[in-house]
Amino acid sequence: MIEAREGSQAGIDSPIYARILAKLLERIDLGQYKVDSQLPTEAQLSEEFAASRHTVREALRRLSDQGFIRRRQGAGTIVVSSTPRTQYVQSFSSLTDLFQNAVETHYVLHSVSTVALDADVAERVNGVAGQEWLLVVGVRWTAPGGVPIAHIHSYVPKELAGIVRNFTGAQMPFYAILEKESGRIIENVYQEIRAVDMPQEVANSFGLQRGSRSLQLLRRYVTQKGVLIASFNWHRGDQFTYKMQIERRVPEKR
Amino acid sequence: MIEAREGSQAGIDSPIYARILAKLLERIDLGQYKVDSQLPTEAQLSEEFAASRHTVREALRRLSDQGFIRRRQGAGTIVVSSTPRTQYVQSFSSLTDLFQNAVETHYVLHSVSTVALDADVAERVNGVAGQEWLLVVGVRWTAPGGVPIAHIHSYVPKELAGIVRNFTGAQMPFYAILEKESGRIIENVYQEIRAVDMPQEVANSFGLQRGSRSLQLLRRYVTQKGVLIASFNWHRGDQFTYKMQIERRVPEKR
DNA sequence: AGGAATTTGTCCGTATGTATA
DNA sequence: TTATACATACGGACAAATTCC
Numbered sequence: 001m002i003e004a005r006e007g008s009q010a011g012i013d014s015p016i017y018a019r020i021l022a023k024l025l026e027r028i029d030l031g032q033y034k035v036d037s038q039l040p041t042e043a044q045l046s047e048e049f050a051a052s053r054h055t056v057r058e059a060l061r062r063l064s065d066q067g068f069i070r071r072r073q074g075a076g077t078i079v080v081s082s083t084p085r086t087q088y089v090q091s092f093s094s095l096t097d098l099f100q101n102a103v104e105t106h107y108v109l110h111s112v113s114t115v116a117l118d119a120d121v122a123e124r125v126n127g128v129a130g131q132e133w134l135l136v137v138g139v140r141w142t143a144p145g146g147v148p149i150a151h152i153h154s155y156v157p158k159e160l161a162g163i164v165r166n167f168t169g170a171q172m173p174f175y176a177i178l179e180k181e182s183g184r185i186i187e188n189v190y191q192e193i194r195a196v197d198m199p200q201e202v203a204n205s206f207g208l209q210r211g212s213r214s215l216q217l218l219r220r221y222v223t224q225k226g227v228l229i230a231s232f233n234w235h236r237g238d239q240f241t242y243k244m245q246i247e248r249r250v251p252e253k254r
Numbered sequence: 255m256i257e258a259r260e261g262s263q264a265g266i267d268s269p270i271y272a273r274i275l276a277k278l279l280e281r282i283d284l285g286q287y288k289v290d291s292q293l294p295t296e297a298q299l300s301e302e303f304a305a306s307r308h309t310v311r312e313a314l315r316r317l318s319d320q321g322f323i324r325r326r327q328g329a330g331t332i333v334v335s336s337t338p339r340t341q342y343v344q345s346f347s348s349l350t351d352l353f354q355n356a357v358e359t360h361y362v363l364h365s366v367s368t369v370a371l372d373a374d375v376a377e378r379v380n381g382v383a384g385q386e387w388l389l390v391v392g393v394r395w396t397a398p399g400g401v402p403i404a405h406i407h408s409y410v411p412k413e414l415a416g417i418v419r420n421f422t423g424a425q426m427p428f429y430a431i432l433e434k435e436s437g438r439i440i441e442n443v444y445q446e447i448r449a450v451d452m453p454q455e456v457a458n459s460f461g462l463q464r465g466s467r468s469l470q471l472l473r474r475y476v477t478q479k480g481v482l483i484a485s486f487n488w489h490r491g492d493q494f495t496y497k498m499q500i501e502r503r504v505p506e507k508r
Numbered sequence: 509a510g511g512a513a514t515t516t517g518t519c520c521g522t523a524t525g526t527a528t529a
Numbered sequence: 530t531t532a533t534a535c536a537t538a539c540g541g542a543c544a545a546a547t548t549c550c
Binding site for chain 3: 041042043057060071072073074075076077
Protein backbone atom coordinates (compact mmCIF):
# COMPACT_ATOMS: atom_id res chain seq x y z
CA MET A 1 0.00 0.00 0.00
CA ILE A 2 1.40 3.29 -1.03
CA GLU A 3 1.42 5.92 1.61
CA ALA A 4 2.55 9.36 0.74
CA ARG A 5 2.09 11.72 3.57
CA GLU A 6 0.16 14.25 1.62
CA GLY A 7 -2.00 11.67 0.02
CA SER A 8 -2.91 9.24 2.70
CA GLN A 9 -5.13 11.43 4.72
CA ALA A 10 -6.23 14.03 2.26
CA GLY A 11 -9.61 14.70 3.76
CA ILE A 12 -12.31 17.08 2.90
CA ASP A 13 -10.47 20.02 4.33
CA SER A 14 -7.11 19.34 2.73
CA PRO A 15 -5.83 21.45 -0.11
CA ILE A 16 -7.26 20.56 -3.48
CA TYR A 17 -3.88 19.56 -4.86
CA ALA A 18 -3.50 17.12 -1.97
CA ARG A 19 -6.76 15.43 -2.78
CA ILE A 20 -5.78 15.15 -6.41
CA LEU A 21 -2.42 13.78 -5.37
CA ALA A 22 -4.10 11.19 -3.17
CA LYS A 23 -6.40 10.13 -5.96
CA LEU A 24 -3.57 9.78 -8.46
CA LEU A 25 -1.49 7.82 -5.98
CA GLU A 26 -4.38 5.50 -5.33
CA ARG A 27 -4.73 4.83 -9.03
CA ILE A 28 -1.03 4.12 -9.39
CA ASP A 29 -1.25 1.85 -6.38
CA LEU A 30 -4.24 -0.04 -7.72
CA GLY A 31 -2.61 -0.40 -11.09
CA GLN A 32 -5.17 1.71 -12.87
CA TYR A 33 -2.22 3.75 -14.00
CA LYS A 34 0.38 1.13 -14.75
CA VAL A 35 4.12 1.59 -14.68
CA ASP A 36 5.41 2.81 -18.06
CA SER A 37 1.98 3.93 -19.06
CA GLN A 38 0.93 7.45 -19.88
CA LEU A 39 -0.89 9.58 -17.36
CA PRO A 40 -3.75 11.78 -18.55
CA THR A 41 -2.59 15.21 -19.63
CA GLU A 42 -2.73 18.21 -17.36
CA ALA A 43 -5.71 19.47 -19.32
CA GLN A 44 -7.60 16.21 -18.90
CA LEU A 45 -6.88 16.00 -15.19
CA SER A 46 -7.78 19.62 -14.83
CA GLU A 47 -11.15 18.91 -16.35
CA GLU A 48 -11.73 15.69 -14.44
CA PHE A 49 -11.01 17.22 -11.07
CA ALA A 50 -12.56 20.54 -11.95
CA ALA A 51 -9.41 22.29 -10.83
CA SER A 52 -7.14 24.74 -12.56
CA ARG A 53 -4.15 23.50 -14.46
CA HIS A 54 -1.98 25.19 -11.86
CA THR A 55 -3.47 23.08 -9.10
CA VAL A 56 -3.12 19.87 -11.04
CA ARG A 57 0.49 20.77 -11.72
CA GLU A 58 1.11 21.13 -8.00
CA ALA A 59 -0.08 17.58 -7.45
CA LEU A 60 1.97 16.30 -10.39
CA ARG A 61 5.03 18.17 -9.18
CA ARG A 62 4.86 16.33 -5.87
CA LEU A 63 4.34 13.00 -7.58
CA SER A 64 7.39 13.78 -9.62
CA ASP A 65 9.41 14.84 -6.58
CA GLN A 66 8.56 11.56 -4.95
CA GLY A 67 9.70 9.66 -7.98
CA PHE A 68 6.42 8.16 -9.07
CA ILE A 69 6.22 9.85 -12.43
CA ARG A 70 8.49 11.34 -15.02
CA ARG A 71 7.43 14.31 -17.07
CA ARG A 72 8.82 15.44 -20.38
CA GLN A 73 7.91 18.52 -22.23
CA GLY A 74 6.02 17.60 -25.32
CA ALA A 75 5.95 13.92 -24.46
CA GLY A 76 3.67 13.87 -21.50
CA THR A 77 3.79 12.11 -18.17
CA ILE A 78 4.53 8.46 -17.54
CA VAL A 79 4.45 6.36 -14.40
CA VAL A 80 7.94 5.18 -13.54
CA SER A 81 7.40 3.53 -10.19
CA SER A 82 4.61 2.34 -7.99
CA THR A 83 6.72 2.30 -4.86
CA PRO A 84 7.66 5.49 -3.13
CA ARG A 85 11.21 6.58 -3.27
CA THR A 86 13.49 6.55 -0.29
CA GLN A 87 11.87 8.19 2.63
CA TYR A 88 14.60 8.33 5.21
CA VAL A 89 18.25 9.16 4.88
CA GLN A 90 21.34 9.69 6.87
CA SER A 91 23.53 12.08 5.05
CA PHE A 92 27.13 13.08 5.27
CA SER A 93 28.52 16.20 3.75
CA SER A 94 31.81 14.38 3.71
CA LEU A 95 33.13 11.02 4.69
CA THR A 96 34.88 12.60 7.62
CA ASP A 97 31.47 13.01 9.23
CA LEU A 98 31.18 9.27 9.25
CA PHE A 99 34.17 9.10 11.50
CA GLN A 100 32.71 11.60 13.93
CA ASN A 101 36.24 12.43 14.83
CA ALA A 102 37.34 15.94 15.40
CA VAL A 103 39.61 16.86 12.54
CA GLU A 104 42.48 17.52 14.90
CA THR A 105 43.00 13.93 15.92
CA HIS A 106 46.47 12.58 15.62
CA TYR A 107 47.51 9.28 14.10
CA VAL A 108 50.56 7.32 15.16
CA LEU A 109 51.66 4.53 12.89
CA HIS A 110 53.00 1.49 14.67
CA SER A 111 53.81 -0.95 11.89
CA VAL A 112 53.33 -1.88 8.27
CA SER A 113 53.51 -5.47 7.21
CA THR A 114 52.38 -7.84 4.54
CA VAL A 115 49.97 -10.51 5.68
CA ALA A 116 48.04 -13.33 4.13
CA LEU A 117 44.33 -12.91 4.88
CA ASP A 118 42.74 -15.58 6.99
CA ALA A 119 39.21 -16.64 6.17
CA ASP A 120 37.54 -14.40 8.71
CA VAL A 121 39.36 -11.19 7.85
CA ALA A 122 39.13 -11.96 4.15
CA GLU A 123 35.38 -12.02 4.33
CA ARG A 124 35.17 -8.81 6.24
CA VAL A 125 37.55 -6.81 4.05
CA ASN A 126 36.00 -8.34 0.95
CA GLY A 127 39.20 -10.05 -0.09
CA VAL A 128 40.21 -13.62 -0.85
CA ALA A 129 41.58 -15.87 1.87
CA GLY A 130 45.30 -16.47 1.44
CA GLN A 131 45.73 -13.32 -0.62
CA GLU A 132 48.43 -10.94 0.57
CA TRP A 133 47.40 -7.49 1.75
CA LEU A 134 49.19 -4.74 3.58
CA LEU A 135 48.33 -4.46 7.25
CA VAL A 136 48.88 -1.04 8.76
CA VAL A 137 48.63 -0.86 12.53
CA GLY A 138 48.32 2.39 14.41
CA VAL A 139 46.55 4.34 17.09
CA ARG A 140 44.53 7.52 16.78
CA TRP A 141 44.95 10.02 19.60
CA THR A 142 43.08 13.14 20.62
CA ALA A 143 46.42 14.93 20.47
CA PRO A 144 50.07 13.96 20.56
CA GLY A 145 50.55 12.54 24.03
CA GLY A 146 46.80 12.86 24.70
CA VAL A 147 44.15 10.18 25.08
CA PRO A 148 43.88 7.22 22.71
CA ILE A 149 40.66 7.20 20.69
CA ALA A 150 41.01 4.06 18.67
CA HIS A 151 43.32 1.20 17.90
CA ILE A 152 43.29 0.66 14.16
CA HIS A 153 44.08 -2.17 11.78
CA SER A 154 43.96 -1.04 8.18
CA TYR A 155 44.07 -3.48 5.30
CA VAL A 156 45.19 -2.18 1.93
CA PRO A 157 45.34 -4.19 -1.32
CA LYS A 158 48.92 -4.90 -2.29
CA GLU A 159 48.83 -2.93 -5.53
CA LEU A 160 48.34 0.24 -3.50
CA ALA A 161 51.41 -0.42 -1.39
CA GLY A 162 53.33 2.43 -2.94
CA ILE A 163 50.98 4.95 -1.44
CA VAL A 164 51.16 3.66 2.09
CA ARG A 165 54.44 5.34 2.90
CA ASN A 166 52.58 8.64 2.87
CA PHE A 167 50.62 7.51 5.88
CA THR A 168 53.35 8.33 8.35
CA GLY A 169 52.67 11.64 9.97
CA ALA A 170 49.87 12.47 7.57
CA GLN A 171 47.00 14.58 8.79
CA MET A 172 44.39 13.36 6.36
CA PRO A 173 42.57 10.11 6.96
CA PHE A 174 43.93 7.14 5.05
CA TYR A 175 41.05 6.74 2.71
CA ALA A 176 41.47 10.36 1.64
CA ILE A 177 45.15 9.85 0.92
CA LEU A 178 44.45 6.69 -1.02
CA GLU A 179 41.58 8.26 -2.92
CA LYS A 180 43.76 11.18 -3.88
CA GLU A 181 46.91 9.28 -4.73
CA SER A 182 45.24 6.43 -6.54
CA GLY A 183 42.90 8.68 -8.46
CA ARG A 184 40.04 6.35 -7.66
CA ILE A 185 36.78 7.60 -6.27
CA ILE A 186 35.08 6.07 -3.27
CA GLU A 187 31.65 4.98 -4.43
CA ASN A 188 30.41 3.61 -1.18
CA VAL A 189 31.37 2.83 2.35
CA TYR A 190 30.27 -0.27 4.15
CA GLN A 191 30.32 -0.28 7.92
CA GLU A 192 29.82 -2.90 10.56
CA ILE A 193 29.52 -2.21 14.24
CA ARG A 194 29.75 -4.77 16.96
CA ALA A 195 30.58 -5.29 20.56
CA VAL A 196 33.70 -7.37 21.07
CA ASP A 197 36.17 -8.16 23.81
CA MET A 198 39.49 -6.43 23.35
CA PRO A 199 42.36 -8.53 22.12
CA GLN A 200 45.55 -8.11 24.14
CA GLU A 201 47.15 -5.85 21.59
CA VAL A 202 44.23 -3.46 21.63
CA ALA A 203 43.89 -3.48 25.40
CA ASN A 204 47.53 -2.46 25.64
CA SER A 205 46.85 0.66 23.62
CA PHE A 206 44.25 1.76 26.10
CA GLY A 207 46.06 0.57 29.19
CA LEU A 208 43.17 -1.78 29.91
CA GLN A 209 42.87 -5.47 30.58
CA ARG A 210 42.49 -7.94 27.82
CA GLY A 211 38.80 -8.81 27.43
CA SER A 212 37.58 -5.30 28.24
CA ARG A 213 34.49 -4.20 26.35
CA SER A 214 35.07 -2.48 23.06
CA LEU A 215 33.05 -1.24 20.15
CA GLN A 216 34.55 -2.46 16.93
CA LEU A 217 33.86 -0.57 13.73
CA LEU A 218 34.75 -2.12 10.40
CA ARG A 219 34.75 0.22 7.45
CA ARG A 220 35.29 -0.79 3.85
CA TYR A 221 35.88 1.99 1.35
CA VAL A 222 35.01 0.73 -2.07
CA THR A 223 35.79 2.18 -5.49
CA GLN A 224 34.68 0.93 -8.85
CA LYS A 225 37.86 -1.08 -9.00
CA GLY A 226 37.26 -2.72 -5.65
CA VAL A 227 38.27 -2.20 -2.07
CA LEU A 228 40.48 0.82 -1.50
CA ILE A 229 41.05 0.23 2.17
CA ALA A 230 39.32 -1.57 4.99
CA SER A 231 39.84 -0.63 8.61
CA PHE A 232 39.04 -2.18 11.94
CA ASN A 233 38.73 0.44 14.63
CA TRP A 234 38.48 -0.60 18.26
CA HIS A 235 37.09 1.95 20.67
CA ARG A 236 36.81 1.79 24.42
CA GLY A 237 33.41 0.37 25.22
CA ASP A 238 33.03 2.42 28.35
CA GLN A 239 33.66 5.71 26.64
CA PHE A 240 32.66 5.51 23.03
CA THR A 241 29.19 5.84 21.58
CA TYR A 242 28.38 5.78 17.91
CA LYS A 243 25.73 8.38 17.15
CA MET A 244 23.74 8.82 14.01
CA GLN A 245 20.71 10.67 12.83
CA ILE A 246 18.28 9.74 10.11
CA GLU A 247 16.11 12.39 8.56
CA ARG A 248 12.80 12.02 6.87
CA ARG A 249 12.61 12.60 3.14
CA VAL A 250 15.42 13.84 1.01
CA PRO A 251 15.12 16.97 -0.94
CA GLU A 252 15.36 15.64 -4.42
CA LYS A 253 14.34 16.91 -7.72
CA ARG A 254 12.84 15.11 -10.62
CA MET B 255 31.69 27.54 -4.21
CA ILE B 256 28.06 26.66 -4.33
CA GLU B 257 26.94 24.92 -7.42
CA ALA B 258 23.33 24.20 -7.97
CA ARG B 259 22.60 22.61 -11.20
CA GLU B 260 20.20 25.20 -12.43
CA GLY B 261 22.02 28.08 -10.96
CA SER B 262 25.59 27.59 -11.93
CA GLN B 263 25.18 28.39 -15.54
CA ALA B 264 22.10 30.50 -15.63
CA GLY B 265 22.91 32.58 -18.64
CA ILE B 266 21.04 35.26 -20.44
CA ASP B 267 18.77 32.79 -22.15
CA SER B 268 17.86 30.70 -19.13
CA PRO B 269 14.48 30.90 -17.48
CA ILE B 270 13.97 33.89 -15.24
CA TYR B 271 13.54 31.74 -12.16
CA ALA B 272 16.91 30.12 -12.86
CA ARG B 273 18.63 33.46 -13.00
CA ILE B 274 17.00 34.50 -9.75
CA LEU B 275 18.01 31.18 -8.22
CA ALA B 276 21.60 31.71 -9.32
CA LYS B 277 21.66 35.19 -7.88
CA LEU B 278 20.25 34.06 -4.55
CA LEU B 279 22.70 31.17 -4.35
CA GLU B 280 25.55 33.54 -5.06
CA ARG B 281 24.47 35.77 -2.22
CA ILE B 282 24.22 32.85 0.17
CA ASP B 283 27.62 31.70 -0.97
CA LEU B 284 29.20 35.10 -0.50
CA GLY B 285 27.61 35.46 2.90
CA GLN B 286 25.46 38.40 1.89
CA TYR B 287 22.59 36.25 3.09
CA LYS B 288 24.05 34.65 6.19
CA VAL B 289 22.97 31.37 7.72
CA ASP B 290 20.08 31.88 10.16
CA SER B 291 19.29 35.22 8.67
CA GLN B 292 16.06 36.20 7.04
CA LEU B 293 15.73 36.30 3.29
CA PRO B 294 13.80 39.16 1.70
CA THR B 295 10.12 38.38 1.32
CA GLU B 296 8.63 37.12 -1.88
CA ALA B 297 7.18 40.53 -2.51
CA GLN B 298 10.54 42.25 -2.08
CA LEU B 299 12.34 39.80 -4.31
CA SER B 300 9.56 40.08 -6.82
CA GLU B 301 10.10 43.80 -6.96
CA GLU B 302 13.89 43.62 -7.02
CA PHE B 303 14.03 41.18 -9.89
CA ALA B 304 11.06 42.69 -11.65
CA ALA B 305 9.46 39.28 -11.83
CA SER B 306 6.12 38.00 -10.69
CA ARG B 307 5.75 36.53 -7.27
CA HIS B 308 5.06 33.18 -8.91
CA THR B 309 8.44 33.22 -10.62
CA VAL B 310 10.26 34.17 -7.45
CA ARG B 311 8.46 31.33 -5.71
CA GLU B 312 9.77 28.89 -8.30
CA ALA B 313 13.32 29.91 -7.47
CA LEU B 314 12.65 29.76 -3.74
CA ARG B 315 11.00 26.38 -4.07
CA ARG B 316 14.15 24.97 -5.63
CA LEU B 317 16.37 26.55 -3.00
CA SER B 318 14.14 24.93 -0.42
CA ASP B 319 14.25 21.56 -2.18
CA GLN B 320 18.00 21.73 -2.13
CA GLY B 321 18.04 22.43 1.55
CA PHE B 322 19.50 25.92 1.49
CA ILE B 323 16.51 27.67 2.96
CA ARG B 324 13.57 26.92 5.18
CA ARG B 325 10.24 28.58 4.65
CA ARG B 326 7.49 28.96 7.18
CA GLN B 327 4.13 30.42 6.60
CA GLY B 328 3.86 33.67 8.45
CA ALA B 329 7.44 33.59 9.62
CA GLY B 330 9.29 34.09 6.39
CA THR B 331 12.32 32.46 4.84
CA ILE B 332 15.62 31.81 6.55
CA VAL B 333 18.94 30.49 5.29
CA VAL B 334 19.69 27.17 6.93
CA SER B 335 22.81 26.10 5.08
CA SER B 336 25.39 27.56 2.79
CA THR B 337 26.95 24.28 1.85
CA PRO B 338 25.99 22.36 -1.22
CA ARG B 339 23.95 19.24 -0.92
CA THR B 340 25.47 16.35 0.92
CA GLN B 341 27.68 13.98 -0.93
CA TYR B 342 27.16 10.72 0.87
CA VAL B 343 23.94 9.20 2.05
CA GLN B 344 22.63 6.15 3.74
CA SER B 345 19.07 5.65 2.69
CA PHE B 346 16.18 3.67 4.00
CA SER B 347 13.12 2.96 1.94
CA SER B 348 11.35 2.69 5.24
CA LEU B 349 12.24 2.94 8.87
CA THR B 350 11.93 -0.81 9.13
CA ASP B 351 15.19 -1.05 7.24
CA LEU B 352 16.83 0.69 10.13
CA PHE B 353 15.94 -2.20 12.32
CA GLN B 354 17.47 -4.70 9.94
CA ASN B 355 15.02 -7.17 11.29
CA ALA B 356 13.06 -9.48 9.13
CA VAL B 357 9.49 -8.27 9.20
CA GLU B 358 8.35 -11.56 10.64
CA THR B 359 9.87 -11.03 14.04
CA HIS B 360 7.62 -11.49 17.00
CA TYR B 361 7.25 -9.18 19.96
CA VAL B 362 6.25 -10.31 23.42
CA LEU B 363 5.24 -7.64 25.88
CA HIS B 364 6.36 -8.25 29.42
CA SER B 365 5.17 -5.23 31.32
CA VAL B 366 3.93 -1.69 31.14
CA SER B 367 4.57 0.71 33.98
CA THR B 368 4.85 4.37 34.78
CA VAL B 369 8.28 5.50 35.86
CA ALA B 370 9.96 8.74 36.78
CA LEU B 371 12.97 9.31 34.56
CA ASP B 372 16.32 9.36 36.24
CA ALA B 373 18.92 11.81 35.01
CA ASP B 374 20.70 9.36 32.76
CA VAL B 375 17.66 7.98 30.98
CA ALA B 376 16.10 11.42 30.78
CA GLU B 377 19.04 12.70 28.82
CA ARG B 378 19.02 9.80 26.44
CA VAL B 379 15.30 9.81 25.70
CA ASN B 380 15.37 13.60 25.50
CA GLY B 381 13.04 14.02 28.46
CA VAL B 382 13.20 15.85 31.75
CA ALA B 383 14.50 14.10 34.87
CA GLY B 384 11.72 13.34 37.30
CA GLN B 385 9.07 13.48 34.60
CA GLU B 386 6.82 10.45 34.37
CA TRP B 387 6.94 8.33 31.24
CA LEU B 388 5.57 4.95 30.32
CA LEU B 389 8.09 2.16 30.32
CA VAL B 390 7.21 -0.78 28.13
CA VAL B 391 9.37 -3.84 28.55
CA GLY B 392 9.39 -6.69 26.08
CA VAL B 393 11.44 -9.10 24.01
CA ARG B 394 11.61 -9.48 20.27
CA TRP B 395 11.86 -13.04 18.97
CA THR B 396 12.63 -14.55 15.61
CA ALA B 397 9.37 -16.45 15.93
CA PRO B 398 7.03 -17.47 18.75
CA GLY B 399 9.13 -19.83 20.83
CA GLY B 400 12.15 -19.14 18.64
CA VAL B 401 15.36 -17.31 19.44
CA PRO B 402 15.41 -13.97 21.26
CA ILE B 403 16.74 -11.12 19.14
CA ALA B 404 16.57 -8.21 21.51
CA HIS B 405 15.49 -7.19 24.95
CA ILE B 406 13.68 -3.88 24.69
CA HIS B 407 12.87 -0.99 26.98
CA SER B 408 10.58 1.51 25.31
CA TYR B 409 9.86 4.89 26.82
CA VAL B 410 6.68 6.66 25.74
CA PRO B 411 5.56 10.14 26.83
CA LYS B 412 2.63 9.92 29.17
CA GLU B 413 0.21 11.76 26.90
CA LEU B 414 0.44 8.88 24.45
CA ALA B 415 -0.46 6.31 27.07
CA GLY B 416 -3.81 5.60 25.52
CA ILE B 417 -2.19 4.13 22.45
CA VAL B 418 0.08 1.74 24.26
CA ARG B 419 -2.59 -0.87 24.83
CA ASN B 420 -2.45 -1.59 21.12
CA PHE B 421 1.09 -2.82 21.54
CA THR B 422 0.08 -6.22 22.81
CA GLY B 423 0.18 -8.75 20.05
CA ALA B 424 0.65 -6.09 17.38
CA GLN B 425 2.66 -6.98 14.32
CA MET B 426 3.80 -3.49 13.46
CA PRO B 427 6.74 -1.89 15.20
CA PHE B 428 5.81 0.47 18.03
CA TYR B 429 6.85 3.63 16.30
CA ALA B 430 4.56 2.76 13.41
CA ILE B 431 1.61 2.21 15.71
CA LEU B 432 2.27 5.43 17.54
CA GLU B 433 2.80 7.35 14.34
CA LYS B 434 -0.46 6.11 12.95
CA GLU B 435 -2.56 6.43 16.07
CA SER B 436 -1.23 9.78 17.14
CA GLY B 437 -1.34 11.24 13.64
CA ARG B 438 2.12 12.65 14.15
CA ILE B 439 4.84 12.19 11.60
CA ILE B 440 8.32 11.01 12.45
CA GLU B 441 10.66 13.70 11.20
CA ASN B 442 13.87 12.10 12.26
CA VAL B 443 15.36 9.21 14.11
CA TYR B 444 18.34 9.55 16.38
CA GLN B 445 20.35 6.47 17.12
CA GLU B 446 23.15 5.63 19.49
CA ILE B 447 25.12 2.43 19.47
CA ARG B 448 27.40 1.25 22.19
CA ALA B 449 28.94 -1.77 23.76
CA VAL B 450 27.71 -2.42 27.28
CA ASP B 451 27.59 -5.22 29.79
CA MET B 452 24.20 -6.84 30.09
CA PRO B 453 22.15 -5.98 33.14
CA GLN B 454 20.73 -8.98 34.95
CA GLU B 455 17.27 -8.51 33.51
CA VAL B 456 18.58 -8.52 29.96
CA ALA B 457 20.88 -11.46 30.53
CA ASN B 458 17.89 -13.45 31.74
CA SER B 459 16.12 -12.93 28.45
CA PHE B 460 19.01 -14.49 26.60
CA GLY B 461 19.80 -17.14 29.14
CA LEU B 462 23.23 -15.63 29.60
CA GLN B 463 25.20 -14.44 32.56
CA ARG B 464 24.94 -10.94 33.84
CA GLY B 465 27.81 -8.90 32.44
CA SER B 466 27.87 -10.67 29.11
CA ARG B 467 28.74 -8.24 26.39
CA SER B 468 25.93 -6.71 24.39
CA LEU B 469 25.36 -4.12 21.72
CA GLN B 470 22.92 -1.53 22.94
CA LEU B 471 20.98 0.51 20.43
CA LEU B 472 19.09 3.58 21.54
CA ARG B 473 16.60 4.97 19.09
CA ARG B 474 14.64 8.15 19.50
CA TYR B 475 11.78 8.75 17.11
CA VAL B 476 11.05 12.43 16.96
CA THR B 477 8.07 14.30 15.56
CA GLN B 478 7.62 18.01 15.30
CA LYS B 479 5.88 17.90 18.66
CA GLY B 480 8.71 16.05 20.36
CA VAL B 481 9.70 12.52 21.16
CA LEU B 482 7.21 9.90 20.03
CA ILE B 483 9.00 6.95 21.53
CA ALA B 484 12.53 6.08 22.59
CA SER B 485 13.74 2.51 22.79
CA PHE B 486 16.74 0.77 24.24
CA ASN B 487 17.45 -2.47 22.45
CA TRP B 488 20.00 -4.89 23.85
CA HIS B 489 21.39 -7.46 21.43
CA ARG B 490 23.69 -10.36 22.14
CA GLY B 491 27.21 -9.10 21.58
CA ASP B 492 28.43 -12.43 20.31
CA GLN B 493 25.79 -12.71 17.63
CA PHE B 494 24.67 -9.31 16.55
CA THR B 495 26.36 -6.99 14.09
CA TYR B 496 25.00 -3.68 12.99
CA LYS B 497 25.60 -3.21 9.28
CA MET B 498 25.18 -0.11 7.20
CA GLN B 499 26.12 1.16 3.81
CA ILE B 500 26.74 4.71 2.70
CA GLU B 501 26.56 5.55 -0.97
CA ARG B 502 28.15 8.34 -2.86
CA ARG B 503 25.39 10.51 -4.10
CA VAL B 504 24.79 10.17 -7.77
CA PRO B 505 24.53 13.30 -9.83
CA GLU B 506 20.95 13.93 -10.76
CA LYS B 507 19.73 14.08 -14.26
CA ARG B 508 17.50 16.76 -15.45
C1' DA C 509 12.02 16.27 -44.25
C1' DG C 510 8.68 19.31 -42.68
C1' DG C 511 4.69 21.22 -40.65
C1' DA C 512 0.83 20.78 -37.46
C1' DA C 513 -0.97 19.25 -33.26
C1' DT C 514 -0.08 18.02 -28.64
C1' DT C 515 1.84 18.50 -24.06
C1' DT C 516 4.60 20.33 -20.63
C1' DG C 517 7.44 24.51 -19.18
C1' DT C 518 7.56 29.21 -18.04
C1' DC C 519 5.43 33.56 -16.75
C1' DC C 520 2.16 37.02 -15.70
C1' DG C 521 -1.86 38.95 -12.84
C1' DT C 522 -5.06 38.49 -9.03
C1' DA C 523 -7.47 36.82 -4.91
C1' DT C 524 -8.14 34.53 -0.57
C1' DG C 525 -6.69 31.51 3.31
C1' DT C 526 -3.68 30.58 7.25
C1' DA C 527 0.20 30.50 10.31
C1' DT C 528 3.23 33.59 12.75
C1' DA C 529 4.97 37.43 15.21
C1' DT D 530 -6.09 41.97 17.70
C1' DT D 531 -3.50 43.42 13.74
C1' DA D 532 -0.14 43.16 10.30
C1' DT D 533 2.93 40.27 7.79
C1' DA D 534 4.39 36.55 4.85
C1' DC D 535 3.89 32.27 2.90
C1' DA D 536 0.33 28.70 0.94
C1' DT D 537 -3.18 27.77 -2.10
C1' DA D 538 -6.00 28.64 -6.11
C1' DC D 539 -7.95 30.80 -10.06
C1' DG D 540 -7.45 32.90 -14.72
C1' DG D 541 -4.77 33.57 -19.17
C1' DA D 542 -0.76 33.59 -22.49
C1' DC D 543 3.20 32.16 -25.00
C1' DA D 544 7.45 29.16 -25.49
C1' DA D 545 9.74 24.85 -26.16
C1' DA D 546 9.98 20.01 -26.80
C1' DT D 547 8.02 16.08 -28.71
C1' DT D 548 5.11 13.33 -31.62
C1' DC D 549 2.57 12.33 -35.56
C1' DC D 550 1.21 12.64 -39.89
